[in-house]
Amino acid sequence: MLIMLELSWLYPKVNSVQLFGSSTQTRLPANQQGSKLLKKFSSYLTEGSLKALKRFALETDRKDYEVLQEAVDRYLQHNK
Numbered sequence: 082m083l084i085m086l087e088l089s090w091l092y093p094k095v096n097s098v099q100l101f102g103s104s105t106q107t108r109l110p111a112n113q114q115g116s117k118l119l120k121k122f123s124s125y126l127t128e129g130s131l132k133a134l135k136r137f138a139l140e141t142d143r144k145d146y147e148v149l150q151e152a153v154d155r156y157l158q159h160n161k
Contacts, residue, residue, distance in 0.1 A: 119146075
């Protein structure tokens, strides 16, 4: 699976991110699940994109996977 994400809303210097995914099912503890069941996902990002993702997550007091989930959700919603 290949997804191109526009991340200009996330961090101005990041134009897009390519995600190549394969997942294996894992569960987080109940206090980290929220309203959606989470599955572990692995992807490849450029070093600059990963740094920007981590920086944005830190600046907004969130986990990097939460920021990435929001980016994927917005991308999918916009491209229905």
